[in-house]
Amino acid sequence: xxxxxxxxxxxxxxxxVPRVHGIPGWAGAVLVLGIVLLTAALAIGFGPxxxxxxxxAAALLGRSPGxxxxxxxxxxxxxxxxxxxxxxxxxxxxxxxxxATFANPLVDVSLVxxxxxxxxxxxxxxxxxxxxxxxxxxxxxxxxTLATLSALARVRVTDLRFTLLGVAFGALCAALLGVLxxxxxxxxxxxxxxxxxxxxALADWPRVAVLVVATAVASVFLxxxxxSLDVACLGEAPARRLGVDVQRARRRWxxxxxxxxxxxxxxxxxxxxxxxxxxxxxRLVGIRAHRLLLPLSAAAGAWMLLVAxxxxxxxxxxxxxxxxxxxxxxGAPILMRATLRGSRG
Numbered sequence: 001x002x003x004x005x006x007x008x009x010x011x012x013x014x015x016x017v018p019r020v021h022g023i024p025g026w027a028g029a030v031l032v033l034g035i036v037l038l039t040a041a042l043a044i045g046f047g048p049x050x051x052x053x054x055x056x057a058a059a060l061l062g063r064s065p066g067x068x069x070x071x072x073x074x075x076x077x078x079x080x081x082x083x084x085x086x087x088x089x090x091x092x093x094x095x096x097x098x099x100a101t102f103a104n105p106l107v108d109v110s111l112v113x114x115x116x117x118x119x120x121x122x123x124x125x126x127x128x129x130x131x132x133x134x135x136x137x138x139x140x141x142x143x144x145t146l147a148t149l150s151a152l153a154r155v156r157v158t159d160l161r162f163t164l165l166g167v168a169f170g171a172l173c174a175a176l177l178g179v180l181x182x183x184x185x186x187x188x189x190x191x192x193x194x195x196x197x198x199x200x201a202l203a204d205w206p207r208v209a210v211l212v213v214a215t216a217v218a219s220v221f222l223x224x225x226x227x228s229l230d231v232a233c234l235g236e237a238p239a240r241r242l243g244v245d246v247q248r249a250r251r252r253w254x255x256x257x258x259x260x261x262x263x264x265x266x267x268x269x270x271x272x273x274x275x276x277x278x279x280x281x282x283r284l285v286g287i288r289a290h291r292l293l294l295p296l297s298a299a300a301g302a303w304m305l306l307v308a309x310x311x312x313x314x315x316x317x318x319x320x321x322x323x324x325x326x327x328x329x330x331g332a333p334i335l336m337r338a339t340l341r342g343s344r345g
Contacts, residue, residue: 041056043309044081048312055073085306101237112162121266134206200268221256270324271324280335304330
């Protein structure tokens, strides 16, 4: 039976269409895209005010007369759904990438302090320049994220010590974030929960545009990086024997991680568990080659955050809950399963 190994087979320069458990690559891509788009269409209709699917379709196709339902779809729901898709894809892909970059399957952008420090940068930028300037907020978050990743890359500790160091740094940043956000003049009207646990309530087209552009640029940095990422997961010494300069490649990967994480966190807060749950869930079903792992992480992350955000804003009697709470209900069991499976094998 074919699996993800097909994605890395074949000579250099040969275009290989990946197969997932016997499904041809293009058919699988169409299937995944169809599931994501169908979920997005359904999500637009859900919320405190339900919009029938035919009204959603009419508004999206420009056939709606411009009533209340059309305004909800085009001005409120559609930007938020697009933000969920873009943010979920970016964070899940960043999770798979950071695990390969540091050759540690237990690290995640929220666990090792990368996302919290980006959030601190965004809060400081919002205090200095106002909450409306999303580009400056994303830029400040990007700068601090790059500095943090560069510092972590120089730390000569591995495995549990590296993870504990990252957790301690993340806790420090989260505490600093809580102090900053508790100051009304700095918080910019946002609650501590919306920053610390994430919220897509402020989604609009400028934020979506910044996130999409940053994700596209990160994808350029990852062009042809699949084989190097596969080898890097073996560790730096084995990778060097196989002809991969991990130190040099890691600089490109760090830039890509920062571009994926900083804009998402600066605009929507720290959304946890996507970066660690999605790649591990895919590995549990046998997908390990990064030519498949990265795009499927993006698709699965987009779908998972979309479902969680739709439930967060429509499933609790009109009271929106932080989206990270619902993601933890999904992600924690996946992480437990992956950890137990790894301890057995």
